Amino acid sequence: xxxxxxxxxxxxxxxxxxxxxxxxxxxxxxxxxxxxxxxxxxxxxxxxxxxxxxxxxxxxxxxxxxxxxxxxxxxxxxxxxxxxxxxxxxxxxxxxxxxxxxxxxxxxxxxxxxxxxxxxxxxxxxxxxxxxxxxxxxxxxxxxxxxxxxxxxxxxxxxxxxxxxxxxxxxxxxxxxxxxxxxxxxxxxxxxxxxxxxxxxxxxxxxxxxxxxxxxxxxxxxxxxxxxxxxxxxxxxxxxxxxxxxxxxxxxxxxxxxxxxxxxxxxxxxxxxxxxxxxxxxxxxxxxxxxxxxxxxxxxxxxxxxxxxxxxxxxxxxxxxxxxxxxxxxxx
Numbered sequence: 001x002x003x004x005x006x007x008x009x010x011x012x013x014x015x016x017x018x019x020x021x022x023x024x025x026x027x028x029x030x031x032x033x034x035x036x037x038x039x040x041x042x043x044x045x046x047x048x049x050x051x052x053x054x055x056x057x058x059x060x061x062x063x064x065x066x067x068x069x070x071x072x073x074x075x076x077x078x079x080x081x082x083x084x085x086x087x088x089x090x091x092x093x094x095x096x097x098x099x100x101x102x103x104x105x106x107x108x109x110x111x112x113x114x115x116x117x118x119x120x121x122x123x124x125x126x127x128x129x130x131x132x133x134x135x136x137x138x139x140x141x142x143x144x145x146x147x148x149x150x151x152x153x154x155x156x157x158x159x160x161x162x163x164x165x166x167x168x169x170x171x172x173x174x175x176x177x178x179x180x181x182x183x184x185x186x187x188x189x190x191x192x193x194x195x196x197x198x199x200x201x202x203x204x205x206x207x208x209x210x211x212x213x214x215x216x217x218x219x220x221x222x223x224x225x226x227x228x229x230x231x232x233x234x235x236x237x238x239x240x241x242x243x244x245x246x247x248x249x250x251x252x253x254x255x256x257x258x259x260x261x262x263x264x265x266x267x268x269x270x271x272x273x274x275x276x277x278x279x280x281x282x283x284x285x286x287x288x289x290x291x292x293x294x295x296x297x298x299x300x301x302x303x304x305x306x307x308x309x310x311x312x313x314x315x316x317x318x319x320x321x322x323x324x325x326x327x328x329x330x331x332x
Contacts, residue, residue, distance in 0.1 A: 005256055007311035010244070011304055014230075014313055017260045019185075019222035020321075023231060027323030048235055048324025049161045050091040050219060051152065062152035064091040072184075073117065073144045079181060079188065081120025082127075084148035086190055086264060087221075089128045093202040094219040094267060096209025097154030101133040104148045107141035114139050117146055127195045128202070157209045161324075164216035164236035164270035166298040171276060172225060173283035173290040175201065175265035176250045185222075185257070187250070190264040197286075201265055204282050213275045213282070220266030224259050229268055229294075230302050230314050234325040236270070239299035239316070244306055248289035270296060 005013070014020060030047055044053040044060055051064040066087050073080040085102055092099045104121055108114035114137070125132050130150070164170075178189030190198060208214045218232045226242060233240055249258050265288065271279045276292050283290035294305075300316040314321060 007304055007306060007309055010256065010259065011311040011313045013256060014224065014226045014259060014304075017224060017227065019224055019260060019262070020227040020230070023221075023223050023227065023322055027320055030323055044158065045160045045162050046235075046324060048322055050094040051097070053095060053154065053158055053160075056153075059153060059155045060097070060158060062092050062095055062097045062154055063149070064088055064152075065147060065149040066091070067147040070143060070145060073146050076181060076184065076186075077113070077116040077144065078120040078123075079186065079191065080146055081117040081122075082124040082191055084121050084146060085124030085128055085130055088148055088150035089130060089202055090219040090265070092150060092152035093205040094159060094217050095152075095154055096157060096159035096206050096217070097152040098203070098206055099128065099130045100151045100153055101131050102148055102150045103133060104135035104146070106135070107138045107143075107145040109139070109141060109143065111139050113144055117144065121148070123191070127190070127193075127198055129195065129199055154206070155210060157212065159205060159209045159214060159217035159269075161216065161218050161232050161235035164232055164238055164296055166238055166296055167273070168216070168270040168296045169273050169276040169292045170229065170240060170242065170294040170296060171269045171271060171279050171290060172220075172248055172293045173204070173267050173269065173280075173288050174220070174248045174263050176248060176289045177287070178250075178264060180261070185261045187261050187263045201286055201288060204286065204288075205267060208269065208279060208282060213279050214269045214271040216270035218268050220263055220268060222262045224261060225266070225268070226259055226302075226304060226313060230321055232268055232270065233296065233300075233302050234316050234321050236296075237300065237325050238296045239301040239303070240294055240296040241303050241305050241310065242294040244304055246291050246293045248291055
């Protein structure tokens with residue numbers, strides 16, 4: 001029997017993962033555009049969150065966009081189209097909002113190659129109850145490229161990546177009722193699920209915001225569970241400890257694969273210890289696996305742990321990850 005990987009090996013695998021490497025590209029872009037400051041461009045929170053949050057009346061407009069790797073679109077065009085809606089809806093939910101509408105931009109070689117992408121996009125829109133209201137299409141391109149943008153709305157209370165605090169409990173809520181779309185790291189808990197369940201599940205986060213149970217959250221992206229936690233910690237200027245033995249994991253899935261997987265429905269929520277049981281309960285009452293997986297502190301060092309053993313994944317005092325933390329916000 002093969003021995004399980006050491007904590008140091010797990011920490012190194014997270015740092016070197018492809019998903020986290022893509023997130024590192026954010027640092028240079030934010031710096032060159034000069035949008036890392038609080039209040040830049042009229043935003044309620046700095047750039048680097050799941051959505052741009054624009055104050056509007058007694059609430060906020062939420063705006064986000066997702067682009068998809070050409071290899072993903074080529075290998076699984078239907079799911080790429082479905083994800084065009086799903087991941088954008090997830091970004092809106094992570095800010096405590098509700099989706100309004102999406103637009104897409106699709107380039108394709110011809111209509112035959114465009115059709116499965118459009119079928120997935122339509123299925124996602126119908127599943128989540130979010131209309132596609134326009135976009136851009138070209139079916140005379142050299143290959144398939146896809147990007148989808150979304151508009152949403154939130155109330156006065158936002159969930160952000162910038163409001164986690166030392167002493168908060170870190171909670172993971174993940175829908176384990178799915179399967180991998182082999183051989184890819186995409187956990188599909190959405191395409192076969194009842195639409196009414198999907199819509200109710202994404203509404204959990206808006207309820208947490210409205211009821212004041214949490215101020216900070218982030219959806220688990222292609223950076224994986226730990227990688228997403230790193231981005232949340234960096235933006236909030238904190239560090240923390242993630243207990244790998246507490247993570248919600250599907251039966252039969254190896255930890256090292258799960259840590260770099262993209263779950264269809266997966267969120268990290270930072271909450272005060274007194275509110276943590278209620279936050280966990282909002283997920284579990286809908287059949288979603290949830291647990292307190294760690295805690296945040298003022299160290300600005302992210303660690304993974306088993307029992308008393310720890311390994312450092314990232315030291316934000318030594319190197320930025322996405323460059324959207326407190327330091328840039330103060331100095332830009």
